[in-house]
Amino acid sequence: MSLQPTDHDLTVATPENVSFGYALAGLGSRFMAAAVDTLIIVLLQAVVGFLTFVLALRDMFGSTQDLTWAALILIGVSFVLFWGYYVFFELAWNGQTPGKRWVGLRVQRVNGQPITAVEALIRNLVRLVDFMPAAYGAGIVTMFIDSQSRRLGDLAAGTVVVWERSAVSVDALVEDAGESQPMPVASGAVWPQRDQTLAAEFLDRGRELPNRAELSRLILTTLYVQAGRPVPEAATQAEVDALLTVIARGDEAAGAQAG
DSSP: OOOOOOSOEEEEEOTTSOEEEEEBOOHHHHHHHHHHHHHHHHHHHHHHHHHHHHHHTSSTTOOHHHHHHHHHHHHHHHHHHHHHHHHHHHHHTTSOOHHHHHHTEEEEETTSOBOOHHHHHHHHHTHHHHHTTTTTHHHHHHHHHSTTOOOHHHHHHTEEEEEOOOOOOHHHHHHHHHHSOOOOOOTTOSSOHHHHHHHHHHHHTOSOOTTHHHHHHHHHHHHHHHTTOOOOOOOSHHHHHHHHHHHHHTOHHHHHHHO
């Protein structure tokens, strides 16, 4: 599925003073994702409703009590599907539902971090308010007003919907780094300009790459091995990012950390 991203961007600054940009999803793309998810929910409800009433009517027409229980079960299942569907997939797929994945969108916190169970629950419980008076009327109005195209659920949960970043490879980053404009090399830098450019190119791709954790460590290890330096131990992703940031700047600190 390919759509043009919105012209609005979200910029997130990290503690390492590295900024990442995200293309915000607009009303059209979010409507298409919601349409796909709604279709799936309706189909699931239709299947559950059919099976429920088949069981209730298995003895000819069934009793009134059977039909009452069938109706109650169907109402309960509909409630669970409407809210549970979004919460389940956004947690299981890191901010994506089948509809969002098909269109290429992802829900994340406004600071660029993945959403938690709390944010997922809040933004989807408020969905009922967004839907009022009908067809997401309140949500659409809010998205038009808000500079980040957020509905009421997003405002309450502190989330935003952005365009998904595709996975990249080391070869692709090296190729991009070779085609990039020359970077100014820091005075007394201990890292070649190409290594600086590669590290900066990777950091610029953002924090939502599907293979980011694996790729960042691979790049860090590759740069140190090629430079003939002992690979530093980085226990957390933040430490890996900090080391790559130092390389991108060409600081002397990189040499000291390399040992």
